[in-house]
Amino acid sequence: MTQEIHGTVADGFEAVREEFAAFVARERPDYEGQLCAYVHGRQVVDLWAGEGAAADSLYGVFSTTKGAAHLVVALLVQDGTLELDRKVTYYWPEFGAEGKGAVTLRDLLAHRAGVVGLDAGFGEEELADDRAIAERIADQRPFWRPGTAFGYHALVIGALTGEVVRRATGRTTQELFEERVRAPYGLDFHLGLPEALEPRFRSVLPMAPTPEQQAVLDATPTGPHTLGSIAFNDHVPDAGTLVDHANSRLVRAKGPTSAGGVAAARGIAGMYAAAVSGLDGRPPLLKPDTIAEVGQIHSVGHDLVSQGHRAFGLGFQATAAMAYPFLGAGAFGHSGAAGSQGFADPRSGLAYGYTRRRWAYPGGAAPENDRFVRAVHSAALAG
Template sequence: MTQEIHGTIADGFEGVREEFAAFVAGERADYEGQLCAYVHGRKVVDLWAGTDADALYGVFSSTKGAAYLVVALLVQDGTLELDRKVTYYWPEFGAEGKGALTLRDLLAHRAGVVGTDSGFTLAELADDRQLAERLADQRPFWRPGTAFGYHAMVSGALVGEVVRRATGRTLQEVYQERIRAPYALDFHLGLPAPQEPRFRTTQPMAPTPDQQALLDATPTGPHTLASIAYNRNASEPTDLASLPNMPLIRAKGPASVGGVASARGLAGTYAAAISEVDQRAPLLKPDTVAEFGQFHSVGYDLVARAHRSFGLGFQITADVAHPFLGAGTIGHSGASGSQAFADPWSGLAYGYTRRRFAFPGGAAPENDRLALAIHRAALAL
């Protein structure tokens, strides 16, 4: 039985509803997902299936986008300087040969501290300050600044500690006060207890036989960079798919993986970043968006063991995933399949969530067709 499509679209975006309906028709009967988009600050797509518009989902690494928006805002204010050494703000970080690393390189996944030799406990993963304390003493896994690799579980804690040292406030507090609350965004770094009933537990999706064969053929030793980066080297290896199902993770909102959001929240956050929304000026100036969207690390990612592109924190979504997007697009996907970005050229802000963990992780494949349909409609305006 195909899920019914609910929600609204603006004139000119009828094809987006059709594309979403066609995708949902080919999915499992228990599919749950939401799709939302803004163009120049106006909501033009607000669709969902198998759930309701107010449901909240764990968005995994899409959380990082909110963290990097905080950093961008503080750089814009002059509170942070990209080319200062991290140790200017956080002296302890200089241990084990990390003293020359700049904030710019830290944001670009060039620090080399993707994890620790012994891994983290769940309590540490939930608490960015504990993570930062462990990482300050960690020997880097490559010479800082010479290469890059995705700091999957720790990048939010690393930049969060710089934010805390510079402002006296946690990254989560700055996000709440300057971004989430003023725009009433449904994107939380620390889910308030009264909002808990809206949360939908993440459900893993079993791989197909072909996908399982690929997994079986991929080396996954406990001490590879990938295993260290995803905390599979811990005494209790992390089950990534289950992280947002843990109340401690939702309550603390670690800035790498702990965010909880609706598609409206994801899209609304990026709309506020680049556009006037509800008569509020954009959070970021065009020059700030342009700098954070510049290519900073591009090529072979030592953790992913594949071609990747990063700006200042943000994934360069327009490189491989969505090459139709404008240069300088900022955004981030999440392991469950979520995706969120802002394209300053078209004025498009996009958000997508789903309940079942999409194989193999990262932006779910349907984002390709959904984002393309919305982008085409946005350009036609």
């Protein structure tokens, strides 16, 4: 039985609804997800599907959280509170231990610092606590000479940049995001989910690969001492999974800024619209020079953690170079492990958000985003 598609699209964006409906018809019967987009601050797509889902359902969005965290950093750089080419130790002296003294904030944001995790790993409660992560990482020896290469700091980057934020301002990234971004626009993107909103949270469902997909996963080389294992804390005996991480009330309450955010697609797309175009009559949060700085590619090529081709700006993924080459130069955002995606394409004015409940194969931005993004972008250019 084909699921009903809920929501609306603006004139000229009918092809997006068709693409979404076609995907839902092909997907597992238990599919649940949301798709939202703005163009120049105007909502043009607002769709959702799934039994029990609603427009304001909230999902664990994993690393899409990093986009929210680093929007705060971008605002502080724009304010002059933070300087990209200052050494991290200017703000946080303890970080300089074990050969990290020359690392700049720019290096850190571009995943070039080399401290992707801990030799000894983290406990589950520590991964919910940005302060605990930062305190322990400060004493960690880098896994490569800082600045010589890059690798995705998957579970720690938000804590590290967040400690710089805290030392410079006396406030946490979570507090500043709430004050400067989420609350003024009423966005359903939370770095720390209030207890009162828990009924709207939809727990993450684990991946359910086909036998053929499972065979590929089983054949993928892994090892307990690889950089990938360390970066994702998989080398810790009996470590919880990322699904467990998102489904933990402790994680949702504290909102760790690497992968602990909770959002609806409306909140993700609305955040990026507010950042580059403005919303509700307000001017854009970011000035053109800041938008260009954070979207400029700083690290591109072979990622030592993922062992694949990746491209990063400053705290954000370089979305066009990394995922959707038809987007404008300077597009920036961040995807999440279970399939979520969010970005801004400043040249077309497009702001995009996608969530889904069940973990998508093979991980990272769900494959259906390829078709959704292309459809939305084409309609935006034609408008």
